[in-house]
Amino acid sequence: MKKQAKFWEKKKDKKVRCTLCPRECIIPPDDFGFCRARKNFNGDLYSIAYGETTAANPDPIEKKPLYHFRPGTRVFSMSTAGCNFECKHCQNWRLSQSSAEDINTKRIGSVPDLVEVLVLPPP
Incomplete structure (x- = not known):
């Protein structure tokens, strides 16, 4: 979905x-x-990535850069396509270096849609 961007001239x-x-x-x-x-x-x-998620997952905290923060808990991660960095060893380069027009995304267009995804299974 495209949505007129903010912060431009x-x-x-x-x-x-x-x-x-x-x-x-x-x-x-x-x-x-x-x-x-x-x-x-x-x-x-x-913005062509607005509301278009490439990933929306509950994960163990240890999988994130927050490794020593609240060990044994879970965290919810959500991403879209595109990134303004070009990190040499990016673990998500297929997503970060792609456009939402070029990869599969899942539409999360409203708060109820997000809440449905946010229901976390027990660890």
């Missing part, structure tokens, strides 16, 4: 400048910012 020739992150991408029409989560549609910037 119009430029000449229907280009836009995204101001969401420090990269401040100048994006020509019909192109993406570095993150691949925002796209210029005819001089207006849209």
